[in-house]
Amino acid sequence: MQTIQIDRVSKKFGQLEVLSDIDFTIEKGEFAAIVGPSGCGKSTVLRMIAGLETASEGQVLANGQRIQKPDPQRVLIFQEHALYPWRTVDDNVGFGLELAKVPAKERRIRVNEVLEKVGLSGFQSYYPSQLSGGMKQRVSIARALVLNPEVLLLDEPYGALDAITRLTMQNELIKLWRGSGMTVLLITHDIDEAVYLADTIYVMSPRPGRITEKFQTAMLRPRDRNSSEFVKLRHQIMDSLDIGTYSI
Numbered sequence: 001m002q003t004i005q006i007d008r009v010s011k012k013f014g015q016l017e018v019l020s021d022i023d024f025t026i027e028k029g030e031f032a033a034i035v036g037p038s039g040c041g042k043s044t045v046l047r048m049i050a051g052l053e054t055a056s057e058g059q060v061l062a063n064g065q066r067i068q069k070p071d072p073q074r075v076l077i078f079q080e081h082a083l084y085p086w087r088t089v090d091d092n093v094g095f096g097l098e099l100a101k102v103p104a105k106e107r108r109i110r111v112n113e114v115l116e117k118v119g120l121s122g123f124q125s126y127y128p129s130q131l132s133g134g135m136k137q138r139v140s141i142a143r144a145l146v147l148n149p150e151v152l153l154l155d156e157p158y159g160a161l162d163a164i165t166r167l168t169m170q171n172e173l174i175k176l177w178r179g180s181g182m183t184v185l186l187i188t189h190d191i192d193e194a195v196y197l198a199d200t201i202y203v204m205s206p207r208p209g210r211i212t213e214k215f216q217t218a219m220l221r222p223r224d225r226n227s228s229e230f231v232k233l234r235h236q237i238m239d240s241l242d243i244g245t246y247s248i
């Protein structure tokens with residue numbers, strides 16, 4: 001299992017300073033979330049942990065080792081799920097195993113197992129165009145989980161879903177995470193979602209992104225969105241993001 005450490009990281013794209021001195025650690029098995037305004041560098045942080053981007057200053061470490069390239073132990077689920085339209089559910093989910101040259105028989109067993117977990121048994125032979133939005137999202141989560149990753153990086157995974165599917169998916173994610181030992185980092189615009197899911201919530205400032213505040217909660221799961229503890233934490237995060245009310 002993996003501890004992820006972002007060690008005094010700054011990032012520039014040309015002249016554009018995107019991240020400024022970001023420093024935080026996600027412990028093994030922890031569920032962390034980042035909220036922050038659009039363009040503040042959240043996806044860039046995730047891409048660095050996934051090994052798809054390098055820091056301009058500082059370093060990103062997994063169990064003390066510098067991350068320099070992608071690794072199947074750290075899986076990123078993108079903002080837009082990118083399923084192959086010409087592949088069935090089975091073949092989309094099994095794609096990473098194919099690349100890893102896992103034999104067909106073992107592949108089939110692992111794919112079936114994970115499809116069962118995400119509630120998609122029976123849809124093996126469907127194509128993405130024949131699935132609902134929520135089902136497509138579950139396929140992309142299954143595609144990550146089938147690799148048994150130690151670190152799951154989620155970039156706005158439910159952004160495109162309707163509110164009801166979103167709530168269901170949140171519960172499913174907690175079920176999958178519990179007892180798995182996975183370290184999770186979730187990027188979300190949805191403060192409610194962050195409070196519902198995460199142990200630790202980092203708030204980022206507008207670009208250049210910095211961590212402006214860290215919130216931790218030990219609220220028991222399943223969490224009650226109407227409890228005073230939940231509402232209070234949501235308020236604190238809103239205040240931290242400085243989303244004011246408007247005057248007429």
Ligand SMILES: Nc1ncnc2c1ncn2[C@@H]1O[C@H](COP(=O)(O)OP(=O)(O)OP(=O)(O)O)[C@@H](O)[C@H]1O
Binds near residue numbers: 038041043207
């Ligand atoms: N490969 C790249 N080359 C140049 N600039 C980039 C690159 N990737 C990201 N950026 C810039 O970095 C900034 C942060 O982008 P990033 O995608 O990390 O933001 P974000 O916080 O995820 O935003 P959103 O909430 O809208 O997804 C943006 O201004 C973007 O234009």
Ligand SMILES: [Mg+2]
Binds near residue numbers: 042043044079155
């Ligand atoms: Mg983003």
